[in-house]
Amino acid sequence: MKTLMVQGTSSGAGKSLITMALCRHFKRNGLSVAPFKSQNMSLNSAVSVEGGEMSRSQYLQSIACEEPPSVKMNPILLKPEIDGSQIIFFGKPYGHISARDYMYSKKEEFLSRALESLDALIKTHDVVIVEGAGSPVEINLKSRDIVNMSIAKAFSIPVILVTDIERGGAFAQIVGTMELLEKDERALVKGYLFNRFMGDKSLLGDYPNMIAKRYGIDFFGVMPYVNHKLPEEDSMIEWKSSDGYDLNVDVIRLPHISNFDDFDPLIWNTNLRFVQKGPLNGDIIIIPGTKMTVEDLEWIKNSKLDAEIKNAAKRGSYIVGICGGYQILGENLYDPKIGNVKGLGLLPIDTEFRPEKITSNLSGIENLTGKFIKIDGYEIHHGLSISNHASPFAHVKYVNGNQTDYEDGYIGERIFGTYFHGLFRNFDFTEEFLNLVRNSKKLEPQPLKAFSLIDEIDKFTEIFESNIDVKRIEELI
Numbered sequence: 001m002k003t004l005m006v007q008g009t010s011s012g013a014g015k016s017l018i019t020m021a022l023c024r025h026f027k028r029n030g031l032s033v034a035p036f037k038s039q040n041m042s043l044n045s046a047v048s049v050e051g052g053e054m055s056r057s058q059y060l061q062s063i064a065c066e067e068p069p070s071v072k073m074n075p076i077l078l079k080p081e082i083d084g085s086q087i088i089f090f091g092k093p094y095g096h097i098s099a100r101d102y103m104y105s106k107k108e109e110f111l112s113r114a115l116e117s118l119d120a121l122i123k124t125h126d127v128v129i130v131e132g133a134g135s136p137v138e139i140n141l142k143s144r145d146i147v148n149m150s151i152a153k154a155f156s157i158p159v160i161l162v163t164d165i166e167r168g169g170a171f172a173q174i175v176g177t178m179e180l181l182e183k184d185e186r187a188l189v190k191g192y193l194f195n196r197f198m199g200d201k202s203l204l205g206d207y208p209n210m211i212a213k214r215y216g217i218d219f220f221g222v223m224p225y226v227n228h229k230l231p232e233e234d235s236m237i238e239w240k241s242s243d244g245y246d247l248n249v250d251v252i253r254l255p256h257i258s259n260f261d262d263f264d265p266l267i268w269n270t271n272l273r274f275v276q277k278g279p280l281n282g283d284i285i286i287i288p289g290t291k292m293t294v295e296d297l298e299w300i301k302n303s304k305l306d307a308e309i310k311n312a313a314k315r316g317s318y319i320v321g322i323c324g325g326y327q328i329l330g331e332n333l334y335d336p337k338i339g340n341v342k343g344l345g346l347l348p349i350d351t352e353f354r355p356e357k358i359t360s361n362l363s364g365i366e367n368l369t370g371k372f373i374k375i376d377g378y379e380i381h382h383g384l385s386i387s388n389h390a391s392p393f394a395h396v397k398y399v400n401g402n403q404t405d406y407e408d409g410y411i412g413e414r415i416f417g418t419y420f421h422g423l424f425r426n427f428d429f430t431e432e433f434l435n436l437v438r439n440s441k442k443l444e445p446q447p448l449k450a451f452s453l454i455d456e457i458d459k460f461t462e463i464f465e466s467n468i469d470v471k472r473i474e475e476l477i
Contacts, residue, residue: 002031003122005152005188007132009173011162014195016057017230018162018223019131021464022473024064024457031126031339035061038114039076039133039147041085043258043291044231047361047378051400052091053077056231056261061129064457072117076110076146080292081256086291090117093357111146115154123157127477130157137180143221149185158476161192166225170194171211178215191218195223200468221468229268229456231261241273246443247434250275250282252309252325254297256292259380262322263288265424268449269434278308283437285309286317287325289421293353293383294341297328306344318437319415320348324380326409326417327351330385347410347417349387357382362420363398367391368411369432377420385419393418414440 004022004107008015019035026033035058046059049068062069071091080087087094089110097106121128136148136159152159161177163170174192181189191212194204201222212219239253249266253274263286266272270284287309290296295385300306313319321329330349333341343351361378375394393409393416409418431448439447464470 003130003157004127004473004477005130005132005137005157005159007148007152007159007161009135009170009177010167011134011332013162013164013266014161014223015131015133016061018160018195018464019129019191020057020061020230020457021461022129023061024461025465025470026127026129027065028458028461032067032124033127033129034067034121034125034132035065035073035129036118037074037131037133037147038118038151039073039078040109041078041133041271043079043256044261045077045079045088045259047359047380047382047400048091050091051359053088053357053359053380054091056101056259057131058467060231060453060457061131063453072121075114075117077402079258079346081292082295084161089113091359099228100411107144107146111150114146118151119154120215125383132159135177136185137177139180149181149188152188153184157188158190159188160220160473160476161189162195163192164196165194165222166196166198171207174211175214178217186215189215189217191220191472193220194222197222198225205297218469218472220473222469223464226460226463229264229451230460231264237300239274240267241271242267243271243391245269245271246446247271247284247437247441248282249273249284249286250280251286251288252300252305253297254288254290254324256290256296258289258291258394259323259421260288262424265427265430265448266449268451269430269446273388277303278305280305280308280317282312282317283441284320285312286322287328289299289322289381290324290328293324293327293351294333294338295334296324297333297343300328300344309344310346311345312414314401316414316440320442321417322423323379323419323421326419327381327383329415329417333383336356346415347387347412349385349410349417351383351385353383355382360399361401361457362396362408364394364396364408364420366394366429368393368416369429369436371428371432373426373429373432375420375423375426375429377422377426379419379421381419394420 040055044056052071054074058074077088084098132148208219249272330343392407427450436443
């Protein structure tokens with residue numbers, strides 16, 4: 001059995017990208033590889049090959065493995081809500097549950113099913129790289145752990161600890177983690193590495209090896225800080241902004257914003273900022289996806305951003321709504337629990353929320369640019385949006401690989417809405433759209449700085465291989 005686990009000394013230590021790099025390393029060495037994380041908490045999700053919902057971090061890792069993204073790689077996804085979380089179990093909504101109820105009532109059942117899923121991946125791949133969550137020594141939670149040492153112990157998986165040295169306290173985090181582990185858990189830890197280091201490595205002296213010797217483990221090296229175009233761990237997201245470009249983009253940072261990596265391509269091509277208050281000065285104003293559409297609509301109104309958005313539209317800014325943002329731009333939103341809520345009224349659509357959740361991979365033809373460009377993406381939402389006006393944003397041609405033909409979204413005057421997540425990763429479309437905006441401002445057209453996820457994965461992996469003792473890691477499995 002060839003299995004390895006990456007655990008962190010804290011949330012946001014960088015486990016997801018280290019796991020991704022290990023996946024890619026073994027794949028580039030000719031092995032079949034799969035990622036696995038039993039439970040993830042995130043508002044960023046993707047659609048699996050089965051048409052179910054899974055974490056985007058395991059989705060990215062599956063790309064590194066060149067494997068179809070499967071819900072087996074992430075059996076449990078918790079999507080935070082106001083008073084608990086929605087549980088996505090093997091890709092499908094399982095129900096809403098409070099943190100206490102989840103902790104005390106469902107963990108054994110979920111752990112059993114997660115272990116079955118991991119076992120299936122192990123039997124069908126040469127290597128499985130398992131990712132933990134948070135810290136393995138949250139002593140108030142350890143007895144009900146289903147994502148860290150419970151997984152490692154079930155299959156006797158060797159563990160690598162990752163700590164984020166950029167935040168400080170890295171030595172103490174390694175020592176504290178080792179001291180709080182039980183004896184049998186400590187025996188599974190084979191070594192550790194520092195992540196996101198900026199500066200002169202010689203200043204660390206021999207202290208990393210001294211700590212390793214103290215616990216009879218290896219020090220695998222120091223991973224430098226990497227300026228990359230990959231989505232970060234979403235539990236500790238850094239709200240990136242950018243400048244030096246000719247177009248300004250304001251993305252409304254909703255309280256329950258989801259799938260915010262939709263806008264990564266714009267970070268590298270526009271002056272983008274995530275905003276929670278006015279004034280809005282963007283040439284493009286984007287209302288993103290949200291887990292709680294009605295609640296975030298009310299937040300927009302209470303924050304006076306509704307007036308800011310409408311004033312921006314009057315000034316000639318382009319207004320864009322993605323998924324929940326598309327629903328918010330409409331005239332009415334009907335929720336059976338609370339009745340009708342007035343939207344921003346910028347698009348002539350009505351949305352009715354329904355119990356079933358729609359999760360699909362999409363492919364179609366856009367109608368905005370006049371070039372009828374093929375676009376790919378995915379949709380994850382409750383609710384059906386209806387309009388009597390024949391001005392769709394796109395014609396959907398395929399859903400989960402099956403041929404179809406229906407209309408998505410709506411185009412108004414310098415405004416559009418769509419259910420296509422991942423829209424701006426269609427670089428041909430994004431270049432045409434940004435140049436459409438430039439033309440309205442009498443600016444010269446510009447080529448898009450496109451990038452490939454697999455190329456970014458390879459670049460990150462090569463830096464990992466150059467700084468970490470991967471040969472010693474290979475010996476662990």
